[in-house]
Amino acid sequence: MRRSNESSLGDLIDNWLKNHDKRSPIVKAHVVNRWEDFVGKMAARYTDYVKFDGDKLIVKMKSAVARRELEMIKTPLIEKINQEAGSEVVADIEFSS
Known part of the structure; x- marks a missing residue:
């Protein structure tokens, strides 16, 4: 019989990470x-490559054409990433080629 105050191990770890500000680096790596x-x-x-500089995502592209295409969808891309991450992880994306 399971007690009502029991939580899953995943929930406990997630809560601990949120409370100790450790979730952000894990989410950024994800x-x-x-x-x-x-x-x-x-x-x-x-x-x-793709890397973070604070809350800015730095993306180095091999192609200027691909860079321009991603720049055109930058705002929806930021929204999609943040929605998937469950928090405001990306404030801006900087593309370069």
Whole structure:
């Protein structure tokens, strides 16, 4: 019989991370690792690297054309990433080529 005040291990870890401000680096790593899921295979293929500088996502592209295409969808991309992350992880994205 399960007590009503019991929580799953995942919930306990998530609460601990939120309370100790450790969630942000983990979420940021998750965003970087899932870059292809956010932008698709074609855009990911032209990406040299993705990294965070505070709450800004820095993206180095191999192609100026791919960079311009991602710049056109920057706002919805930020919203999609933040929605997936469950918090305001990305305030801005800086693309360069």
